[in-house]
Amino acid sequence: MPFSNARLDPARLPRLEELPLTGVSRAYARYRLAHSLLGWIPALVVLAMLPPHGPWPDWLPLVGAPLLAVLGPLHSGLNWVEARGRAYGLREHDLVYRSGLLVRRTRILPLSRVQHVETVSGPLERLFGLVRLNCFTAGGSSGDLQLAGITSETAADLRDYVLSRIRGGPDREDIDPHDRSG
Amino acid sequence: MTEADNGTAWQRLSPWAVLFLLVRGIVDFIRQNLPVVIGAGAWVAFVERVGMQQLLAIGATLLALALSLTLLYYRRFRFRLDDDVLRVQKGLIRQVEVRIRAQRIQQLALEQPAWMRPFDIVRLSLDTPGGVTTEVELPGIRRSLAEELSKRLDSARQQGAGDQSAPASTKPDTLFRITPVALTLHGLSSNAVYLLLAAIGPFLRPLEGRIRERLEREEPVPWLQPLADTPWLSVPLLLGALLLALMMVSVGAAWLRYFRYTLTRQGRYYVQRSGLLNRRQQTLSADRLQAVEQVQTMLGRLLGRYHLVCRQYGGPQPADQAGRSFLVPGLDRGTANRLSVLFLPGLEPREDLQPVHRAYRRALALRYTAVIGLTGLALAVWQGSGWWFLLTGGALAATWPVAHLRWRLLAWAVGRDHLIVRRGLLGQRTTLFPVERVHAVQLRQSWFQRRLTVATVQLTLASGPVLLPWLRESQARALADWVLYRVETRELPPAVPGTMTAGAAETP
Structure with a gap:
């Protein structure tokens, strides 16, 4: 199949910053909040069950409990804010994913480089109706792209589109993954 | 048959x-x-x-x-x-x-x-x-x-x-045949000296103990007595002798590994043959070649010697791991450039590399200062010794010169369809690769970088990522757009954007 690239103007390179990105599903922020809070629970339980006297310093439970009470929600809150800032975009020839709060990363993966695609979802993600789309390249882990926080319908559409590009089949113009971000 | x-x-x-x-x-x-x-x-x-x-x-x-x-x-x-x-x-x-x-x-x-x-x-x-x-x-x-x-x-x-x-x-x-002089210089400039020192490190203390015991038991050797009485002379002499011995071992190792090194091209394959005792023949497919690195160790810079490492699929490997890396040793600058062009047709070796944003130097210095300062403070409090403050002070004084050296060596240039990235501190490593080999692009900005409108670009090849830290944001975006156009269309872009050329080198 001949290479099709109708949207591109050779006299002016397509600019990444002009691509409007679509936010990931709103459920993703709630998922990250829950995931983070659940991660802090074991530490809280251990601290709560510590006998007052033992081989550890006496001040440990006194200092540890307030510290956890501050760090846990703070960490979870930051996760929530970070998740709300995540966004993705699909162009004719590449997939774009933005993530990060203090360090913001925008990763662009040319679809021609994708070797294979997989969708993954853990139990907690399924509870929130979320799926991760992993796109693998020959560039190793630093070249792969993990698109987290999308709904299963969006993931399926994106996967089909990416696979159609890998196969070099007809472009799936009917697919508009931006409509189903949840 | x-x-x-x-x-x-x-x-x-x-x-x-x-x-x-x-x-x-x-x-x-x-x-x-x-x-x-x-x-x-x-x-x-x-x-x-x-x-x-x-x-x-x-x-x-x-x-x-x-x-x-x-x-x-x-x-x-x-x-x-x-x-x-x-x-x-x-x-x-x-x-x-x-x-x-x-x-x-x-x-x-x-x-x-x-x-x-x-x-x-x-x-x-x-x-x-x-x-x-x-x-x-x-x-x-x-x-x-x-x-x-x-x-x-x-x-x-x-x-x-x-x-x-x-x-x-x-x-x-x-394409290339090594001479005895080039091979010896490669051995002298090789990092094998440091690796050897690290390998024998665990043996040095027991050995020193044995020698000390023996010297205490036996009669002093008359001709060694003046040396034992003048430690300011004996210590440098011993260190010099150790360094000389290591260098000789390093040269010997180079002769063993790269004796009669010959690089040939046969169709789409590069073949190298070398070895004194262990004869080795390696074949590299030109189609699988991702990047070429021109490497100069610290001693190599003093001696003007280079070696090339050809990177293939599968991530970065240790520079001279037996049987894995395709390494061309003992080169001068001209030969290194000539072979690089042969490996990567269309490459134009460039001398006018442009530095990254000078705020990178400040960021590095601050990073070093924070790590060294906090570690030194913790050790001083823990050990209760003022010497740690002095040591930390000395180390902190070195942070800015080290940061400056790293910033000065970090430079890049963009050719018609190749990118060149140089980095290092005492030694230097210049990575050359065709833009069409890029697998993924990442733009990264910390909060500090956003304030300064700079960004880091990571270009991932099948042989591993190449980092271009602290470019002006407009420059980083132009570079990302240019690389993506090249990868996705397989056509040369109309021109290298002006924002990416050496003329647009960064001024804060």
Whole structure:
């Protein structure tokens, strides 16, 4: 199949910053909040069950409990804010994913480089109706792209589109993954 | 030619391979465990506790066990070539069959240690893209069979690549042959000196203890007495002698590894042959080549010496890992550039590399200051010694010069369809790669970088990521757009954007 690239103007390179990105599903922020809070629970339980006297310093439970009470929600809150800032975009020839709060990363993966695609979802993600789309390249882990926080319908559409590009089949113009971000 | 001769029937390893496997297993075991055992003094304690006779009995039992396992491995190892697929069956408890299609091979190596020469057997190893270790190894087969296999695999690879113009029988074109002087200079400039120092590090303290004990027991040597009385002279002399010995060992290692090094081109393949005792032949597919690195060690910069490392699929490897990296040693600047152009056609070696944003230097210095300052403070409080404050102060004074050196060496340039990135501190490493080899692009901005409107660009190749930190944001975005256009359209962009050229070098 001949290479099709109708949207591109050779006299002016397509600019990444002009691509409007679509936010990931709103459920993703709630998922990250829950995931983070659940991660802090074991530490809280251990601290709560510590006998007052033992081989550890006496001040440990006194200092540890307030510290956890501050760090846990703070960490979870930051996760929530970070998740709300995540966004993705699909162009004719590449997939774009933005993530990060203090360090913001925008990763662009040319679809021609994708070797294979997989969708993954853990139990907690399924509870929130979320799926991760992993796109693998020959560039190793630093070249792969993990698109987290999308709904299963969006993931399926994106996967089909990416696979159609890998196969070099007809472009799936009917697919508009931006409509189903949840 | 019979099927047994051309490798199309099931073949076994040479019986001498048993010896090779056994020796290699023992050497690997010693190499992995000796520094720990001897360095900690555990070996002496073990011998004293068990007794020499029992120890010999244990050793003989272990040797018999190793020999039995090696024989079993040998019996279960067989291989054959089915058209363009090499099949290898092996395994002790679990029998596995590895199949490798010739077109997937990115590097093929033939190796002949000195002790294999009388038996005319060689070791053949194959790497495929994505493999972390050597994919397949035939540890000891007849040279004639190995050469026939190699020829058939090369032929199948070239047919698979659609290259009919360069059959395996094409006369090789010699690209580079090392001279004795260049080889010696490569040995002198090699980082092997530092690696050697690190390797013998665990032995130095026990050795020093033994020497001290011996000197205290025995009569002083008259001609050594003046040296013992003048430590300001003896210490530098000893250090100098140690450095000289290490350099000689490093030069010796270079001669062993790269003796009569020759690089040739045969069709779409580069072939290198070298080695004094262990003759080695490596083949690199031009199609699999991702990037070329021009490396100068610290001593190499003083001596004006380079070596090239050809990066293939499968992530970065240690610079001189045996059998993995395709390394061209002992080059001057002109030859390094000439060979780089041969490896990467269309490359224009550039001298006008542009620096990254100078705020990078400040960021590095602040990062070093924070780490050193906090560590020094913690140690001073913990140890309760003022010396730590002095040491920390000295280290902090060095942060800005170190940051400046790193910033000065970090530079980049963009050619018509290649990128050049140089980095380093005392030594330097310049990565050259065709833009079309990029697999993914990442733009990264910390909060601090956003305030300064700068960004870091990470370009991922199949051989690993290349980082361009702290470019002006507009420059970083232009670079990302330009690279993506090149990768996605396979056409050259109309021109290199003005924001990316050396004329637009950063001013804060």
